[in-house]
Amino acid sequence: MDTEIELKFLVSPEVGSRLPTLLQSYQILKQDQQHLANTYFDTVDLALRRMDAGLRIRSQNGEMEQTVKLAGSQVGGLHQRPEYNVPLTVHSPDLLLFPARIWPEGMDLERLQHSLQPLFSTNFLRRRWVLAIDGTEIELALDEGEVQAGEWREPIHELELELVKGDASQLFDLAETLIKEGGLRLGAVSKAQRGYRLAGLSPRPRLRMLEPLALQPEDACEPTMVALLHKGLRHWQQHEEGWLAEPDLEWLVQLREGVSLVHQTLLLFGELVSHRVNSGWIDDLLWLQQQLSWLDRAQMLAHLTADKGHYLRRLDCQKTLLSTLTTEQAQLPGEDQLRALFYSPRYGRLMLRLTHWLYRQDWRAGLAAEQTARLAAPVASLARQRLDDSWHTLCHSALGKPELNGEQYIQQKGKLRRNLMVGLCFSELYPETERMAFRMPWLDILRGIEDLDMLSPLRDLRDELDGQDSAELDEWLERKQRFLLEALEQSRAQALLLEPYWR
Template identity: 75%
Template sequence: MDTEIEIKFLVSRDITDALPELLQSYQILKHDRRHLANTYYDTPDLTLRRMDAGLRIRSQDGALEQTIKLAGSQVGGLHQRPEYNVALAAPDPDLALFPAHIWPAGVDAAALQQALQPLFCTDFVRRRWLLADDGTEIELALDEGEVQAGERREPIRELELELVRGDASRLFELADTLVRQGGLRLGAVSKAQRGYRLAGLSPMPRLRALAPADLRAEDGCEQAMVTLLHQGLRHWQYHEDGWMAAPGTDWLVQLREGVSLVHQILLMFGELVSHRINSGWIDDLLWLQQQLSWLDRAQMLAHLTADRGHYLRRLDCQKALLVELAEQQAQLPDEQQLRELFYGPRYGRLLLRLTHWLYRQDWRAGLAPQQSAQLAAPINGLARELLEDSWQTLRQSALGGPVLDGEQYIQQKGKLRRTLMVGLCFSGLYPEEERLAFRMPWLDILRGIEDLDMLSPLEDVRERLAAEDREELDDWLARKRRFLLEALEQSRAQALQLEPYWR
């Protein structure tokens, strides 16, 4: 058995000509070009897929080899999976050639063998460089071809770095050198996963709301931090892949939620591991959230213009407003600009460095005894402290004060989002009924603030309307704003009286 440790990238442009210069500091032990044809197998009910295993037969230079990759781990673009490789004499899978102990309890390998059938193929040319440097060997493979499932085709253009032997940090150093050139995006989806999707045997990504993490009161702070970071990173990359497959604002909103969660976790646990957290990450996370700050405006405009402006149907100036709102929508970043962001060096290096930090568990290095004890302590104590701090910060803000006007409410939107994010992080530690009774009124307040803010694009265009249209819009906005503020004030008064569930 081998344990594969590799970093996968998706490639947006031809980088072949740039590689010789980028690899000049390495000794090139081997450089070749091969055609690889792979057929993937599973049962009709996808037994292997449900085991998170993948079975393929590879044809290479007339030689046949069957490989099974078992469930492993994936963080960012780093993949670690146990795999078994066996030479074949004929192009048919033979599970009996694999060690018997690899199968989970209850799996009948002989029955599995009888049910196997080919599902899809991958066919690509692999350019391969075997690199050596100071005792570490890395295989760099550039694959170009396609995934095939019946009549369906999907292009493959990937770059993989696999650790053959030595220090995994050198793998990340090479990855960083390559990412700096741009045109690479860390890949969380394997060729096999793409094949299952193309064959219609695995669902395409669907939008997912950020859910509470699976935390237990007895979990240590370190374990909870890692669980939450993995959740945030998965949510982030899952919705990045979803946007790549079917671009849309909703994917980006959820991607930003994942980024915000990672940022929030680093801030919450920063005092325990602050000297091992690169402050540049915080800067880059803030930069990325700033790059996506236009999403709030995009959501507002989408709602205002949906169904031919149904929201504005009672206004005689509806058509004039829709023209102005369409101009605002045209100013938003387009698909090409976003692809350049996701394939850009700063974005790629941020994800790569976070992945490396999680892989190496760098926060453990150089910890003082007191910090080690704090990281080992049960999370419930720190959770109560963080929840109480965020709650007191909220109460001391304008949201805990006297009557607010519309602009004051809108100014508190970010603070309320952060407070609710802290609550979401530790939701699993508390009874659902009590937790929801406390959170739901504040979620309603956030939605009310968002509804209030949704009027902003209309206020921005009022000066470009005819006088009579402007007067009509002003009256309509005043009524909307008055109604929303009354509802917000009632909800806020009730929410401030609630007893926090963590006390």
């Protein structure tokens, strides 16, 4: 058995042409290229897929080998999976050739064997380099070809860095050198996963709201922190993949939610962990949030221009407003700019360094005994403290004042979002009925503030209208804002009287 430790990247086609030059400064132990034809097998009811196992037969140079990869772990683009390889003489899998111990107890292996059928294939040219770096050997493989399932095809442009032997940190160092050139994006989805999706046997990325993490009061702080970071990173990457497959604003909004969860988790547990080794990725995380700061404006414009400006239907100047709003909408970052962001060196560096930090558990570096003990303590105590701190901050902000105007409400949007994210992180520690009774009014207030902010692009256009249209818009905006403020004030007055559920 071998355990793969590899980084997977999706790459731009031009990466292949510049890669040989980039590798000239390394000691190359071996270099070759070969055509690889792979057929993947499973049962009709996807018995292997349900075990998180993958079975393939690989043909190369007239020789065949069957491989089974079992459930492992995946963080960012780092994949670790146990695999077993057995040579074959015929192009038909034989599960009985694998060690019996690798299968779940009680599995009817013969029945599984007879139910296997080919599902999809991957065919690609692999250009391979084996590098020696300070006693560590790394195999670098550039794969270019396609995944095929029936009539459906998808191109393959991937780069895999696999640790052959030695220090895994060298794997990350090499990856960072390559990322500096751009055109690389850490891939969370394997070729097999893509094949299952292409064959219609596995769901494509689906837009999902960020949900609470399953927690128990006795769970320790450290595994809770790690689980929250993994959850945020998965949500982030799933919606990145979703946007790349089907560009739509809502994918980006949920991607931002994943990024926010990662950031909020670092703030919640920051006093307990070491920041001595972060290699600047936290600065990159803040940079990414800034890169996505236009999404609120994009959501406003999308709502105002939907259905040919239906929201503005009662205004005589509807067509003028719609034309101007549509022009502004067209000036927002487009698909090409966003793809460039996801393949940019800084974005790649952020994902790689965050993955490395999680893999090496760098938060433990140089921890004092007191910090180590606090990491091992039950998370329930920390949750109460952080919820109290967040609630205190909220109550002493403008949201705790007797009365707010529209601009003051809008200024509190970010603060309320952060407060609700803190609550989401620890939600499952508390009874749902009490928790939701407290959170729902504040969620309604956030939606009300977002509705209020939806009027901002229209206010910005008043000076571009003639006198009559400007007066009509002012009256309409005043009426809308008055209605929203009345509802917000009522909701806030009730919400501030609620007893916190965590006390």
